[in-house]
Amino acid sequence: MNILHISASPRGPQAASRELSNHVVERLLARHPGATVTVRELAGVDEEPALPHIDAGYALALSSAANEPGVDGAQLRSDGLIEELVRADIVVIGTPMHNLTVPSTLKSWIDHVVRINRTMRPTPEGKVGNLPDRPVYLALASGGIRTGERARQPDFLEPYLRAILAMIGLKDVTVFSAEGLALGAERAAEGRARAWSQVERHFGG
Numbered sequence: 001m002n003i004l005h006i007s008a009s010p011r012g013p014q015a016a017s018r019e020l021s022n023h024v025v026e027r028l029l030a031r032h033p034g035a036t037v038t039v040r041e042l043a044g045v046d047e048e049p050a051l052p053h054i055d056a057g058y059a060l061a062l063s064s065a066a067n068e069p070g071v072d073g074a075q076l077r078s079d080g081l082i083e084e085l086v087r088a089d090i091v092v093i094g095t096p097m098h099n100l101t102v103p104s105t106l107k108s109w110i111d112h113v114v115r116i117n118r119t120m121r122p123t124p125e126g127k128v129g130n131l132p133d134r135p136v137y138l139a140l141a142s143g144g145i146r147t148g149e150r151a152r153q154p155d156f157l158e159p160y161l162r163a164i165l166a167m168i169g170l171k172d173v174t175v176f177s178a179e180g181l182a183l184g185a186e187r188a189a190e191g192r193a194r195a196w197s198q199v200e201r202h203f204g205g
């Protein structure tokens with residue numbers, strides 16, 4: 001059993017999304033003792049450089065019919081990140097909302113793994129995922145409210161992540177969401193408690 005833990009906040013150990021996704025991984029390990037966890041930090045924490053954007057070689061390869069394995073740069077990174085994703089039985093993604101959507105480093109990961117004729121293929125009916133489905137847990141954090149009647153901003157984070165993951169075949173998505181973390185101590189505590197209780201409800205007490 002392999003768990004892939006992807007983390008996109010640049011805020012290191014202080015990140016609410018990382019704390020929430022760590023909690024999800026702990027609950028998964030309790031359920032699957034002996035599972036291995038691969039941590040993929042995207043935003044340049046723990047002395048790991050941030051995941052770069054895709055480059056010219058990659059964009060050209062994706063535009064050509066060959067779409068061959070890479071020898072360097074983004075193509076090689078893409079091969080490695082896709083391999084890491086393929087090997088995962090469960091995927092956990094911890095991410096903040098940045099400017100209504102995913103942080104740019106998570107978008108870069110998406111650009112590396114959503115690869116035509118690899119992880120998805122075009123059909124007359126639209127793009128179809130090539131990856132076998134598996135559970136994906138999203139641990140989301142936002143400064144404001146993102147969902148429900150109290151939301152005061154459009155949400156391009158969760159719907160986008162659901163759509164893009166589905167496009168490569170990952171449709172079994174569960175969302176835990178800590179919201180209102182920048183709205184003062186009381187509402188932040190409320191938002192965190194709500195997210196943690198979503199996790200408890202999902203995994204059982």
Ligand SMILES: Cc1cc2nc3c(=O)[nH]c(=O)nc-3n(C[C@H](O)[C@H](O)[C@H](O)COP(=O)(O)O)c2cc1C
Binds near residue numbers: 010097101181
């Ligand atoms: C560049 C940037 C953009 C942000 N944009 C939004 C936003 O559009 N909506 C929102 O609710 N919060 C926004 N926030 C606040 C973060 O979502 C919030 O602080 C969240 O708790 C951060 O999660 P983290 O602790 O896991 O990094 C933004 C924060 C940053 C740094």
